[in-house]
Amino acid sequence: MFDLERIDRNLIFMPDVKSEDTATWWQILRAGYTAHGLDENLAVYRRPKNSLSSNKLEAIRRIWNLYRNREKLSVIASVYYLFFWALRATVRRL
Numbered sequence: 001m002f003d004l005e006r007i008d009r010n011l012i013f014m015p016d017v018k019s020e021d022t023a024t025w026w027q028i029l030r031a032g033y034t035a036h037g038l039d040e041n042l043a044v045y046r047r048p049k050n051s052l053s054s055n056k057l058e059a060i061r062r063i064w065n066l067y068r069n070r071e072k073l074s075v076i077a078s079v080y081y082l083f084f085w086a087l088r089a090t091v092r093r094l
Helices: 020-030 056-070 075-092
Strands: none
Touching (some): 056 075
């Protein structure tokens, strides 16, 4: 959720990459804005069995490509961040 009274609207566009929502958030955060979490659910997310989100190998590939191609991170930094991304994703589902 974006507060459009605080965030420059030019930052809120979906780039033409896979995982465009993640790339958009990184773009906003890189511009100096701060994200805050809430302790309440504002939406329900339904993930069908054959959805893009359900394919974990494809998810890893998408995140890796964001790190390497969009963010231009080194291989070592990409491995580091991918490891902790996967760890958080696993713990979140336990």
